[in-house]
């Protein structure tokens with residue numbers, strides 16, 4: 198159900214209009230969902246770093262992602278938004294083949310990094326994951342010291358020639374994640390002993406320490422205060438100069454602040470994707486509009 | 495009524511009291527505006543009445559049984575013939591015993607000795623009157639207790655607190671039984687050991703390097719004064735345990751890693767129980783295996799490559815013991831490795847590490863406290879193991895670190911010291927208790943150290 202509507206301004210979004218049909222949200226959602234024929238907006242970019250085409254994902258018999266096609270451009274931050282359980286994490290995990298670790302999970306369709314097929318049998322997922330890093334929804338520090346948590350990636354990839362170089366990488370990564378000042382006196386204490394928000398930043402530092410080309414961030418700021426969030430958003434902006442970034446977030450403001458493009462997922466389908474600005478000011482699909490105006494989801 | 499019948503009656507009364515109390519609580523609740531007005535639930539009231547019925551009755555039964563023998567012997571004392579009492583107390587009790595035996599079947603009419611028959615009859619009469627009195631008393635107390643509690647049932651009655659208190663008391667006493675038993679064992683071993691150390695110098699025992707516990711049986715024998723230096727036994731135990739751990743830790747740990755990280759669910763479901771069967775094989779069977787298969791094979795192999803391996807060797811015993819304790823290491827390690835959250839592995843994979851890097855550098859360090867626990871459990875099992883070493887390691891108390899020679903262990907010596915006909919207060923038999931005490935202390939220290947290490951590590955990584 199594509200709106201042939203003229204213009205929507207931010208103030209319209211903030212004062213949601215009364216829905217003309219008077220149906221309750223649930224029924225609306227169903228009727229609208231039946232109408233999701235394809236994705237609204239521009240799925241491709243001129244200079245894609247990664248691209249997905251016709252991706253379906255199943256957990257056992259249950260389908261979690263339906264025919265999603267989406268590009269992630271170089272030097273671009275793409276935000277993925279949508280109601281809980283709509284498949285954002287699932288889609289993200291396909292991009293570095295983390296779904297391989299879930300025995301029931303099956304992926305079909307094509308995905309590529311720099312034009313190379315991700316699910317090609319000759320591709321080594323270990324090498325892929327070194328290039329496509331991931332920050333998980335739930336912080337998952339290792340049972341090691343803070344230092345060793347960050348040094349883990351550089352060590353296994355041999356990124357540092359000596360201890361001093363490793364120290365530099367660790368310090369630099371912690372600083373960029375905005376954690377260094379809080380932990381500089383206790384780098385030897387366990388990473389699992391940090392607070393939830395500190396753990397989240399530790400996991401971000403750990404990911405950027407191996408300098409991946411693409412970073413997938415699954416709600417990286419869900420446990421952070423506004424100051425730490427601002428620091429991470431700055432980091433994302435900084436990283437964009439060299440990398441491609443996909444970020445899942447439940448904060449519309451955050452998506453608007455950090456991303457160039459925004460993708461709206463709904464019940465496993467990609468409903469709409471376009472420039473962040475136009476998605477937020479002029480959503481083309483009724484579901485997208487309902488979501489960003491806070492009518493449901 | 496016999497005591498067991500009496501117990502059954504008390505229990506039945508308690509059950510009836512429970513139902514009566516519960517019904518009464520319901521009734522009280524009904525009169526005063528519903529179940530919610532009661533302080534305690536009807537079931538608590540019922541339980542309280544039952545406890546009041548049962549516990550005093552039990553106390554009376556136990557108390558009665560404790561004082562009954564003394565009471566009866568005091569009552570029948572005048573029936574013991576004067577010529578027996580004149581010969582002293584020892585004689586009286588002998589005579590009493592004899593009569594007790596005659597009266598055991600409840601009928602002494604066929605006893606010819608006049609005095610004995612009279613005493614027997616008195617005993618029987620006393621017994622039965624005591625029994626009747628006890629029965630009446632117990633039933634009266636049970637009913638009285640129940641009635642007392644029954645009448646106390648009221649809206650504000652705090653029956654729940656009494657019942658919770660009783661439950662708590664029950665739990666505390668169960669826990670104390672285990673602790674008290676341990677304490678009893680330790681104390682009995684300690685006292686026997688002290689008797690041993692009155693005969694043999696403690697320092698000599700713990701530092702002596704020669705063990706030959708044969709003491710002279712006759713005073714005129716020479717050359718066998720016995721020497722009790724426990725060092726060779728402890729080195730034997732340590733040598734064999736070390737060999738066992740050298741076998742069990744690598745194999746157990748690696749099979750745990752395979753099962754937890756690499757095996758498909760089907761393989762795991764078959765292989766894990768199979769491995770655990772190893773723990774169910776009786777140790778005596780391992781003993782055969784060590785003595786009849788492994789030790790000769792090792793000797794032959796030794797001959798082939800020009801080594802002299804004695805037919806009973808620490809190596810054979812240690813290796814077989816190692817196989818026996820593999821499941822302790824593998825099963826516990828498997829559990830803790832499986833318990834490491836998948837998210838931690840995901841974190842490692844997402845940084846581009848391989849499966850073996852993830853296992854070695856993330857999973858094992860996270861699971862280490864549990865693994866150490868498993869290894870220490872296996873170690874104390876190895877130190878205490880007896881059967882395999884009895885059959886395969888020999889009896890010779892050699893002080894050696896060479897695993898190809900025969901050695902003996904603390905447990906083997908305890909067995910040989912105590913088997914056969916022994917005088918129970920010779921230094922030789924008492925030495926067994928001293929050895930047991932030392933072994934106990936060693937394993938205790940090991941466990942305390944292990945707990946400390948594991949706890950330090952836990953604090954760090956949780």
Ligand SMILES: Nc1ncnc2c1ncn2[C@@H]1O[C@H](COP(=O)(O)OP(=O)(O)OP(=O)(O)O)[C@@H](O)[C@H]1O
Pocket residue numbers: 256261280281282283284285286287288299301334
């Ligand atoms: N391991 C799994 N096994 C089976 N089903 C799964 C698994 N992981 C996710 N799902 C299902 O797939 C769907 C999408 O889940 P996903 O985690 O991708 O949602 P999400 O958009 O990230 O939600 P949230 O915003 O709450 O994180 C859900 O219906 C979920 O129940």
Ligand SMILES: [Mg+2]
Pocket residue numbers: 285286287334415
């Ligand atoms: Mg998610």
